[in-house]
Amino acid sequence: MIRLTLREFRAAPAQHVATLIVTTIGAVLATIVIETDRVLGSQSAVGGFTQHGFVRLLLDVLGSVFLFVAIFVSCIVIANTFGIVMAARTRRIALLRLLGAEGRALRRGVTVEGVIVGAAGGLLGTALGVGVASGLVSALTAAGTFLPAPSPLWTPLLVAPTLVAIATTAGAAWFGSRHVAAVTPLEATGLGQEATLTELRRGSRPWLGYGCIAVGLLLLIAGVAIGARTPFGLFVAAPGGALSFLGFVLASNTVLPPVLRLVGALFGGSAPAALARANALRHPARSARSAVGLVIGVTLVTMFSVASACFNTEAGAVAAGAPPAQAASDAAFVALVLGVLGVLIGFSLAIAAVGLVNSLSLSVLQRRREIGLLRALGLDRRQVRVMVLVESLQLTIAGGVVGLVLGIFYGWAAALTALSSDHHIGGYFPPTIPVPLVVLVVVASAVLAVVASLAPTRRATAVSPVVALAVE
Amino acid sequence: MSGSRAAVRTEGLRKVYGSGGTEVTALREVNLVIESARLTAIMGPSGSGKSTLMHLLAGLDRPSSGAVWYDDVDITGLDDRRLTALRRTEIGFVFQAFNLVPTLTVLENVLLPFDLGGVTPDRARLDWIHERIAELGLTTMLERRPHQLSGGQQQRVAIARALAIRPRLIFADEPTGNLDSRTGRGVLEMLESATRVHDQAVVLVTHDPVAAAHADRVLFISDGAIVHDVERTDASTLSEMVLDLAVDR
Numbered sequence: 001m002i003r004l005t006l007r008e009f010r011a012a013p014a015q016h017v018a019t020l021i022v023t024t025i026g027a028v029l030a031t032i033v034i035e036t037d038r039v040l041g042s043q044s045a046v047g048g049f050t051q052h053g054f055v056r057l058l059l060d061v062l063g064s065v066f067l068f069v070a071i072f073v074s075c076i077v078i079a080n081t082f083g084i085v086m087a088a089r090t091r092r093i094a095l096l097r098l099l100g101a102e103g104r105a106l107r108r109g110v111t112v113e114g115v116i117v118g119a120a121g122g123l124l125g126t127a128l129g130v131g132v133a134s135g136l137v138s139a140l141t142a143a144g145t146f147l148p149a150p151s152p153l154w155t156p157l158l159v160a161p162t163l164v165a166i167a168t169t170a171g172a173a174w175f176g177s178r179h180v181a182a183v184t185p186l187e188a189t190g191l192g193q194e195a196t197l198t199e200l201r202r203g204s205r206p207w208l209g210y211g212c213i214a215v216g217l218l219l220l221i222a223g224v225a226i227g228a229r230t231p232f233g234l235f236v237a238a239p240g241g242a243l244s245f246l247g248f249v250l251a252s253n254t255v256l257p258p259v260l261r262l263v264g265a266l267f268g269g270s271a272p273a274a275l276a277r278a279n280a281l282r283h284p285a286r287s288a289r290s291a292v293g294l295v296i297g298v299t300l301v302t303m304f305s306v307a308s309a310c311f312n313t314e315a316g317a318v319a320a321g322a323p324p325a326q327a328a329s330d331a332a333f334v335a336l337v338l339g340v341l342g343v344l345i346g347f348s349l350a351i352a353a354v355g356l357v358n359s360l361s362l363s364v365l366q367r368r369r370e371i372g373l374l375r376a377l378g379l380d381r382r383q384v385r386v387m388v389l390v391e392s393l394q395l396t397i398a399g400g401v402v403g404l405v406l407g408i409f410y411g412w413a414a415a416l417t418a419l420s421s422d423h424h425i426g427g428y429f430p431p432t433i434p435v436p437l438v439v440l441v442v443v444a445s446a447v448l449a450v451v452a453s454l455a456p457t458r459r460a461t462a463v464s465p466v467v468a469l470a471v472e
Numbered sequence: 473m474s475g476s477r478a479a480v481r482t483e484g485l486r487k488v489y490g491s492g493g494t495e496v497t498a499l500r501e502v503n504l505v506i507e508s509a510r511l512t513a514i515m516g517p518s519g520s521g522k523s524t525l526m527h528l529l530a531g532l533d534r535p536s537s538g539a540v541w542y543d544d545v546d547i548t549g550l551d552d553r554r555l556t557a558l559r560r561t562e563i564g565f566v567f568q569a570f571n572l573v574p575t576l577t578v579l580e581n582v583l584l585p586f587d588l589g590g591v592t593p594d595r596a597r598l599d600w601i602h603e604r605i606a607e608l609g610l611t612t613m614l615e616r617r618p619h620q621l622s623g624g625q626q627q628r629v630a631i632a633r634a635l636a637i638r639p640r641l642i643f644a645d646e647p648t649g650n651l652d653s654r655t656g657r658g659v660l661e662m663l664e665s666a667t668r669v670h671d672q673a674v675v676l677v678t679h680d681p682v683a684a685a686h687a688d689r690v691l692f693i694s695d696g697a698i699v700h701d702v703e704r705t706d707a708s709t710l711s712e713m714v715l716d717l718a719v720d721r
Contacts, residue, residue: 270587270590271584271587271588271590274587275573275575275576278575278576279575281575282574282575369570370570370573370574373567373570373571373573374573374584374588375556376530376532376559376565377559377560377565377584377585377588377633378556378557378559378560378561378585378588378589379556379588380552380553380556380557381552381553381556382553383588464532464533465532465559466527466532466533
C-alpha cells in the first residue's frame, strides 16, 4: 500500500502542490510568530525595549489568534483539496477496489500522502520563516531600531510548526478522503456520467451551525447591552461573536449558496454567464468551502478596520480636548497594530486564494467532457474564458460581500461594547464604514477572481471539442 | 435521386498523427460528397479512420492537407471563432453519451446553440422547435434535467437540439451505442425521418450493421481510405462486408 502511495507522488506530483503551498504559508506564519516573540524577548533582555512589554504581549496574543485562524482556514482548504483530488482519482480507486483493496487501507494511504506533504511544507515553511525573521532583524538592527543582541536562530520551539503542519495535513487528508471507502468497485467499469462528485453533498450538518449562530448572537447582544455600562461587556461579546462566526462557517454550506445565486444574477443572461452560474451552484458545498476562506479573511480585516474607524470617529471628538502629543501617539499605535493585523490576515487570505485557484482548476478538469461538448455545440474560446471568469468572480464577490457585511456588523458591535459606556460618547452610535476599505475589498476580490481564473482558463480553452466525442 | 445537392465535399483529405518514426496516417486522400436529404452511414472497424473523417467534416479537427468545402468555403482555413460559429449554425451533433449539459433543463439544452450565439429564436422558429419536441415525445419533460431521463430520452433531446438549428448537416456518432435494440431503432427511425421530412443531411458513424441498414448510402472505411460506397442495403449484407474487411486486414 505504501508503494502505491509513493507511486501517486511520482505519477502526479502536481495534485499536491496546493496543499504544499498552504502548509508552507501556515508554517511561515507560525515560525514568524515564534521568532517575533523570541526576538522581542532578547531585545528586552539587552534593555532596549522594556517599555514594549505590552507590545510583546499584544503581538503574542494577536499572533496566536491569527495563527489559529490560519490553521483553521488551512484545514478547510486542505480537506477540500484532498476531496477534489480523490474525486479526480475515483476511477483508479475503483479499480484498486475491484482488485481487492480495502477502503480503509486506501484511506490510510491517502493520509500518509498528507503526512508527507505536511512534513515537506512544515520544513520548507520553517526554513523560509527563519530566513525572513533573521533578515528583518538584521535590517532593523542596521537601521538602529533594534539593539545588537545575540540571537541564536534555533530554538526547540521551532519544531512546532512542522509538527502542527503534519498533524493538520494528515487530519485534513483523512477527513477529505472520507468518501474513498464509499467508492464502489463497479465505478471502475465506469459508464456513469458524472456521479463521482455527488456524494460530496452529503455530510453537511447546518443545525450545529445554526445553534452556534443563535447562542453566539444572544451572547453578543448581551455583551453590547452590558457594554452600555462597562467596557467589560467585551468579555461576553467577544466569545459570543466568535461563536456566532464559527456557527456561520459551519453552516456556510446552506448560507452561502443563496448569496452565490444573488451575485450570479448580476452577470446577466448570456449563455456563458448562465452556464457559470449553474456550475457554481452545481456543488453548493464545494463552492461554499472555496468561498468560506475568503469570507473569514475579509470579515477579520473589515471587523478591525470598522472597529478602529468607529473609535476614531467617536473618540476623535472627545480627544479634541486631549493633548495633541497623546492623540498622535494613540493614532500611531492604532496604525501599528492595524499594520501587523494586515500582515497576519494577509496570510489567511493567501491560503484562501490558493484554495480558490485549486478548486476552480479542478472544477475545469472534471468538466473537460462538458466543455468539449459546449465547444462542439458552438461555444467559442472567448466565451469559455468568460465562463470561467464569471464563475471565479461569483465566488470571490460573494465571499467579499458576505465578509464585508459580517465584518461591519462585528466591528460595530465591538466598538459599541468597548466605547458606549464612555460618558463622553454616551450611548449608541451608528457604525463608521471606512469607504476606502470597501473599495479595497471589492477591487481585491475582482483582482483575485481574475488571477485565480488564469490557470483554469488556460486549461479550459485548451480543451478540444473532440473530447466530447471520445468514449472512455 | 432527389437529394443530389452537396451538403459537404472533401478534396484530397489527409490526416497524419504524430511525426517522425511514430507517424500514423489516419486518413489518406479522401474525396467525398455528402448529399443533403439523405442518411449517409460511415462504417469501419475501430481505428479505421471513421471518427477522424467525421471530426474533419464537422470542423472539430484540422486536416494535415486537403480541403472540406461547405458550398464555396473551405472550412479548413477558418479561424477558431468562425469555425465555432459554423458548428453552431450549420452542424448538429448527436453523440453516443454525454450529449447534454447536466446543469441545464431539457428545453435549455435544446435551445443551447441559440443561447451560445446570443440569438433569440423568433416565434415561428420556436413553434417549429416545439413541434419537433412534440414529435420526439419530449413535451412533458421540458423542465427535467438530463439525469432524470433515460438513455433513449437523452438521445431524443440531442436530436431535438440538432434539428432545432435546422443545420446543413447532422452528425450522429454511434448514437445507439448505449441503447437497447428497441430504443436504438426508435432513435434511428427519427434520424431517418429527418432526412425525408426536413430534407436534412445526416451522417451516421457506426460499426453496427443493423444501424447502418437504416442509411440511404453506406461508406466503408478501412486503413484511412474509402473502400466501398454502396446504396441502401440490408443488415446481413452489410455484416458480410464488415467481416470481409476484417478478414482482409
